[in-house]
Amino acid sequence: VVILVIQLSYILYIVCVKVIGHDTTVIYGENATLLCQLTETDDDLTRIIWKKKTREKPEEDAFFVIRQGGKTEQRNGLEDRVQFIGNFAKKNGSIQLLRMRLLDEGIYTCTFNLYPSGPLETDINVTVFGKMACTCYSVS
Numbered sequence: 660v661v662i663l664v665i666q667l668s669y670i671l672y673i674v675c676v677k678v679i680g681h682d683t684t685v686i687y688g689e690n691a692t693l694l695c696q697l698t699e700t701d702d703d704l705t706r707i708i709w710k711k712k713t714r715e716k717p718e719e720d721a722f723f724v725i726r727q728g729g730k731t732e733q734r735n736g737l738e739d740r741v742q743f744i745g746n747f748a749k750k751n752g753s754i755q756l757l758r759m760r761l762l763d764e765g766i767y768t769c770t771f772n773l774y775p776s777g778p779l780e781t782d783i784n785v786t787v788f789g790k791m792a793c794t795c796y797s798v799s
């Protein structure tokens with residue numbers, strides 16, 4: 660009976676570990692905050708990888724890697740427009756994208772590489788709105 664209980668709690672524990680992400684909407688030219696958090700786990704976090712599929716480039720593309728101690732590595736494209744604002748030790752992979760363009764709209768994927776259980780990921784939809792010009796007429 661004791662063995663059974665231990666195995667059951669182990670299974671429940673595995674099911675509960677997940678990545679929480681939040682979809683976001685931003686106005687053209689402003690900064691987008693992409694929140695991504697891994698729930699409690701005893702696994703070792705080796706890397707956090709951000710991928711994107713945008714209007715500009717619909718093929719999935721890894722663009723940002725965060726390593727132990729919060730060291731970041733930039734790939735393909737966004738250059739200085741991406742900043743790590745999370746906390747590696749707390750398994751918070753949040754980033755900020757600066758000066759959003761309409762072409763940046765798309766699906767962003769936040770992947771936590773865990774040892775030994777392997778990668779866990781979630782998709783975040785990012786929508787970019789153009790600024791609307793508004794003309795007001797007075798009706799008399």
Ligand SMILES: *[C@@H]1O[C@H](CO)[C@@H](O)[C@H](O)[C@H]1NC(C)=O
Nearest residue numbers: 688689690742755756757758
């Ligand atoms: C966007 O972020 C940059 C750098 O953190 C900051 O200088 C700028 O004021 C921010 N822009 C807006 C619209 O919040």
Ligand SMILES: *[C@@H]1O[C@H](CO)[C@@H](O)[C@H](O)[C@H]1NC(C)=O
Nearest residue numbers: 694696744745746751752753
């Ligand atoms: C993760 O980091 C972001 C940016 O610093 C922060 O806003 C958010 O509250 C953090 N999430 C948690 C669960 O601490």
Ligand SMILES: *[C@@H]1O[C@H](CO)[C@@H](O)[C@H](O)[C@H]1NC(C)=O
Nearest residue numbers: 681682765766782783784785
């Ligand atoms: C995110 O975008 C995908 C593909 O366009 C869509 O299938 C999905 O329903 C969206 N998710 C949310 C929460 O809007």
